[in-house]
Amino acid sequence: MPAVRTLAPVAVAGLAVVPFLPVLRNAFFADDFFHFFTFAQHGFLTGVLRPWGGHLQVVPLGVHYAWFQLFGAEPPPYFGLMLALHGVNVALLFGTLVESGSREYVFAGYLLGAVLMAVASVVGGIWG
Numbered sequence: 001m002p003a004v005r006t007l008a009p010v011a012v013a014g015l016a017v018v019p020f021l022p023v024l025r026n027a028f029f030a031d032d033f034f035h036f037f038t039f040a041q042h043g044f045l046t047g048v049l050r051p052w053g054g055h056l057q058v059v060p061l062g063v064h065y066a067w068f069q070l071f072g073a074e075p076p077p078y079f080g081l082m083l084a085l086h087g088v089n090v091a092l093l094f095g096t097l098v099e100s101g102s103r104e105y106v107f108a109g110y111l112l113g114a115v116l117m118a119v120a121s122v123v124g125g126i127w128g
């Protein structure tokens with residue numbers, strides 16, 4: 001069983017990523033273009049420190065700025081990184097839950113729950 005517990009987070013992450021592979025064909029929308037324009041015209045500080053929707057979003061816009069510097073305005077790398085991050089998050093959550101419970105039926109329940117959460121169609125809608 002130790003090998004299964006080691007490989008299970010990887011398998012669950014794979015299951016979490018597969019349903020969302022079509023997100024790699026998505027395009028940017030609405031506020032993405034506003035942020036690109038702000039980054040290109042005004043730079044990092046204005047782009048990251050300008051309130052958006054009444055809120056300062058320093059970390060998300062900082063990541064957006066870094067990805068803009070790396071990839072420009074090409075959607076596939078952005079969505080590919082979001083998809084990879086989703087897989088990593090699912091694997092980490094699943095691994096944590098598995099380590100917190102030791103019985104086999106608990107393990108099976110966590111596996112089922114993680115897979116259902118990971119492939120929920122509502123998650124893909126958030127990505128664009």
